[in-house]
Amino acid sequence: xxxxxxxxxxxxxxxxxxxxxxxxxxxxxxxxxxxxxxxxxxxxxxxxxxxxxxxxxxxxxxxxxxxxxxxxxxxxxxxxxxxxxxxxxxxxxxxxxxxxxxxxxxxxxxxxxxxxxxxxxxxxxxxxxxxxxxxxxxxxxxxxxxxxxxxxxxxxxxxxxxxxxxxxxxxxxxxxxxxxxxxxxxxxxxxxxxxxxxxxxxxxxxxxxxxxxxxxxxxxxxxxxxxxxxxxxxxxxxxxxxxxxxxxxxxxxxxxxxxxxxxxxxxxxxx
Numbered sequence: 001x002x003x004x005x006x007x008x009x010x011x012x013x014x015x016x017x018x019x020x021x022x023x024x025x026x027x028x029x030x031x032x033x034x035x036x037x038x039x040x041x042x043x044x045x046x047x048x049x050x051x052x053x054x055x056x057x058x059x060x061x062x063x064x065x066x067x068x069x070x071x072x073x074x075x076x077x078x079x080x081x082x083x084x085x086x087x088x089x090x091x092x093x094x095x096x097x098x099x100x101x102x103x104x105x106x107x108x109x110x111x112x113x114x115x116x117x118x119x120x121x122x123x124x125x126x127x128x129x130x131x132x133x134x135x136x137x138x139x140x141x142x143x144x145x146x147x148x149x150x151x152x153x154x155x156x157x158x159x160x161x162x163x164x165x166x167x168x169x170x171x172x173x174x175x176x177x178x179x180x181x182x183x184x185x186x187x188x189x190x191x192x193x194x195x196x197x198x199x200x201x202x203x204x205x206x207x208x209x210x211x212x213x214x215x216x217x218x219x220x221x222x223x224x225x226x227x228x229x230x231x232x233x234x235x236x237x238x239x240x241x242x243x244x245x246x247x248x249x250x251x252x253x254x255x256x257x258x259x260x261x262x263x264x265x266x267x268x269x270x271x
Contacts, residue, residue, distance in 0.1 A: 072097030118148025140168020
């Protein structure tokens with residue numbers, strides 16, 4: 001299959017080692033400014049995907065991410081932030097990385113080259129047709145991710161992908177491809193830079209919009225966040241002070257009794 005491997009094209013800059021520190025930083029920043037516009041161009045595809053995920057979540061479905069290396073770590077990062085931020089169960093959004101959890105910190109040799117392993121990993125979670133699978137790979141050619149997408153799609157599961165090479169094998173394999181063309185990296189081929197940043201932006205957009213649409217946000221507040229530290233208790237208390245027009249001490253007591261801003265607000269309004 002012929003497609004332009006944008007992620008492997010030469011940097012727009014050369015002789016990087018001869019630049020002074022400020023010039024290196026300015027040039028990295030200049031490249032980074034292109035990312036948001038590239039993401040804006042794929043919002044129609046993200047919209048279609050989020051609406052499909054919402055339909056499945058509302059009937060008990062889940063969201064899965066699979067990836068290798070940086071892409072896999074970004075999926076795990078996004079998934080891990082859903083429970084504390086939105087109070088959802090850990091199994092509602094699941095990130096899986098080629099090579100297993102050890103690969104989060106240390107590269108596992110050849111893990112991304114196994115085209116069968118992703119489907120094996122996914123079946124440990126009993127993935128079903130109510131779930132959605134998003135494969136993440138900057139290159140769009142990672143066998144682990146492509147194999148997982150093919151098997152999921154063959155089993156009637158909605159698939160999507162986040163890649164930085166339009167027309168890549170991964171983009172061709174997924175039901176809903178999100179292909180973000182951020183251009184060549186500042187350091188040639190270093191997809192942890194612009195490509196990785198674009199993936200993080202899209203993941204933020206997908207999961208945050210999903211949580212808003214299924215009712216985990218009220219107004220502009222994280223009303224279902226886990227109260228796992230003093231900072232979050234204080235934040236939740238201040239939300240209640242604002243929403244209910246009650247003193248701080250009363251709001252804090254109400255929050256600790258009910259465990260979330262959402263439940264505390266409902267209990268107060270029932271009075």
